[in-house]
Amino acid sequence: MSTVTEQESMKVIVFQLEDKEYAIPVSRVQGIERLMHITRVPKTPNYVKGVINLRGVVTPIIDLRERFSLPASDNQDSTRIIIVSIKDTEVGFIVDSANDVVDINMKSIEPQPEVVGTVEEEFISGVARLNNRLLILLQLEKVLVTLQQ
Amino acid sequence: MDVNQYLEMFIEESKEHLQSCSEQLLALEKNPEDLTIVGEIFRSAHTLKGMSATMGFEDLANLTHKMENVLDAIRNEKIGVTPEILDVVFESVDHLEEMVMDIAAGGDGKRDVESTVALLKQIESGEEAVVAPVVSEAPAETGAPADTTLAYDDYEKTIIMQSFEQAFKAYEISVTLRDDCLLKAARVIMVFQVLEKEGEIVKTSPTIEELEEEKFDSTFHVAFLTQENVEDLQAKIMKVSEVATADITELTEASFATKEPAPPVEEKVEPAKAQAPAKQESKPAKKAQKASAMVGSKTIRVNIERLDILMNLFEELVIDRGRLQSISTEVNHNELNETVERMSRVMGDLQNIILTMRMVPVETVFNRFPKMIRQLSRELNKKINLEIIGAETELDRTVIDEIGDPLVHLIRNSVDHGIESPEARIAKGKPAEGTVVLRAYHSGNHVFIEIEDDGAGINKEKVLAKALAKGVVSQETADAMTDKQINELILASGFSTADQISDVSGRGVGLDVVKTTIESLGGNISIDSIQDSGSIFSIQLPLTLSIISVMLVEIEQEIYAIPLSSIIETSIIKKEEILSAHNQKVINYRGTVVPLVFLEEIFEVPRTAPASDEFHSVVVVRKGEKLAGLVVDSFIGQQEIVLKSLGDYLTNIFAISGATILGNGKVALIVDCNALIK
Secondary structure, three states: OHHHOOOOEEEEEEEEEOOEEEEEEHHHEEEEEEOOOOEOOOOOOOOEEEEEEEOOEEEEEEEHHHHOOOOOOOOOOOOEEEEEEEOOEEEEEEEOEEEEEEEEEHHHEEOOOOOOOOOOHHHEEEEEEEOOEEEEEEOHHHHHHHHHO | OOOHHHHHHHHHHHHHHHHHHHHHHHHHHHOOOOHHHHHHHHHHHHHHHHHHHHHOOHHHHHHHHHHHHHHHHHHOOOOOOOHHHHHHHHHHHHHHHHHHHHHHOOOOOOOOOHHHHHHHHHHHOOOOOOOOOOOOOOOOOOOOOOOOOOOOOHHHHHHHHHHHHOOOEEEEEEEEEOOOOOOHHHHHHHHHHHHHHHEEEEEEEOOHHHHHOOOOOOEEEEEEEEOOOHHHHHHHHHOOOOEEEEEEEEEOHHHHHOOOOHHHHHHHHHHHHOOHHHHHHHHHHHHHHHHHHHHOOOOOOOOHHHHHHHHHHHHHHHHHHHHHHHHHHHHOOHHHHHHHHHHHHHHHHHHHHHHHHOEEEOHHHHOOHHHHHHHHHHHHOOOEEEEEEOOOOEEEHHHHHHHHHHHHHHHHHHHHHHOOOHHHHHHOOOOOOEEEEEEEEEEOOEEEEEEEEOOOOOOHHHHHHHHHHOOOOOHHHHHOOOHHHHHHHHHOOOOOOOOOOOOOOOOOOHHHHHHHHHHHOOOEEEEEEEOOOEEEEEEEEEOOOOEEEEEEEEEOOEEEEEEHHHEEEEEEEEHHHOEEEOOEEEEEEOOEEEEEEEHHHHOOOOOOOOOOOOEEEEEEEEEOOEEEEEEEOEEEEEEEEEOEOOOOOOOOOOOEEEEEEOOOOOEEEEEOHHHHOO
């Protein structure tokens, strides 16, 4: 969030996991895909679901539910893969649904409260209030970090 | 003039000219009397000078100019070739290379070369200690108009001498074209046509090919035999448009006779080397080559990026072809099948062409080694002869780009640790001069590169002791190791056997990097060594990295691809044929015991229904001489696939070397057989 503090507001994509809403800056999102065939890659952490063929590019897929240690759910019609680009690599996140693009006021972003729920603290860069909704801003680099080490 | 648009071309061509300078210099060192070689170097240097002056790189042009002066003096036999002179010329070429590299990196090509320039000047001005008195009567400064300006070899001299006997006259004609002449090559040809009506052209400088390619400034020289007199000849040449001057000097028997003292020296050397006949024979062959070279092989330069784009597009097509093939089998429509089949055939041809377009001879990597060996042998005071075999072997450009550094490491290693000092060699009863052989050849779908030396070989006790001391292996594993395995310990990381760390190699970081690089290219390296008689480092590389043939296999719902290059055979075995040896399931495959690897277990494939227990499908794969049987559920078939990487996020996945996209759009993983065989 430090890189965008000069701006008044920022566009984010809002997606849902369990009963919470999360946000990723639009600038990082390459696309949103419906669920497609995922090829399992053996001997990877369980949150790595495998790889997909994204228009000719082999793209790894991470299940955010597993990553955040949320209970697994059956894939539904609303299930989406959000393709984000992080440090030149494209990675897909499986989320329950992706339904909104909203502007959030930079001033409304607060550091996360001490107790925010089950999502591990390290993945969160802040919380934004939007009318009556609470959007959790994700720190994308941290979500990937364990495997890259 | 805006020269930026030519910069890339300038850099490429400069590199080529410098490379040819180095090569010819090395040839000259072996054959100091052969002045035609000097001519070659001179021409390269001359072109380079012209180009760099045009591009505005003055330092480059200056140094080349000084070097050219020395070469000119050698060519005109004012000074003889000595190792000292060659050292200075080599140094200049090194400087020039550095300058060109600097320019390529965006610099201005400036460099402090005063000491070299001073040396060159010293040689050129004819310092007594360096100059060998080759020419008896050469006037030192005037450039000798009465003397021959062209250098003749024995064959040409003989022709000229014979023509004197038949009352022909020999002339040397220097034709200068006007500066604004546009079609220089055309004028040259017209001059030649005029001349050929009157007599016979013995020699031209520059050569005919170079003249046709306009690789000369504005003046060229021709040695000519005729019965015409000078005035008529001159008038006829001057009739050709855009000819500025035509100077004709008559050659007399005397001007050759005075030269006679030089050739005997050559003849004394030649019988010993048994080169004289070869040299004579090569002349007519060369002439024949000239003719054929004119007809064949026209080339254009294509930016590598464009080839990469072409390759990428073709890869897309290969994936679509796979899709079409699976659709046509589903639909089973006759005409569709035929069309798809035909398209597949054409695409096969197209693929061959695209792949060969990307093939580069390993020469481009090998040609930097002679100079390296020369330098190393000076530094280390060793005598080393480098033999290169199979430099024309072709490899994919992506492999070529990666293979250079590992080879440098290995050659340095052979020279530093392998070849002994001349004294030690003589003490062992070997010739003082060590030999390093660099060999490349095709075999099947692979290219092999071998580095062989006749040096000390690998001291197994020393290697083993060191490996144990450094904790690279444990005592138990060490006891069970074969000689070859012990040799290959020197490729393990953190290993260096040289007692003294030298500048050349032995920092202990080299050889394991070599191994990793080669394995990352899908190749492998093995070592054979006999103590006191030498070692062979053998590298096996895939021909290409982008499109490979695989066998698709199925395990439960998952499809995996096994590279055909590793597969020996597929077979279906009965349950009873599986034997057990030390908790390891094995089969008897054509008389040898082959361990079985259940891919299902390795890849932790989730089972929904138990597989049929009666029969197993086995793919027998190979790594070097070792075999293994991969057990799968079923075979799907053979297919050409495009290799894709799994990306930066998923690296080092065990036994998976990459991925590919199948005809149905799904991703299949490629099995890395090398990781499955220990």
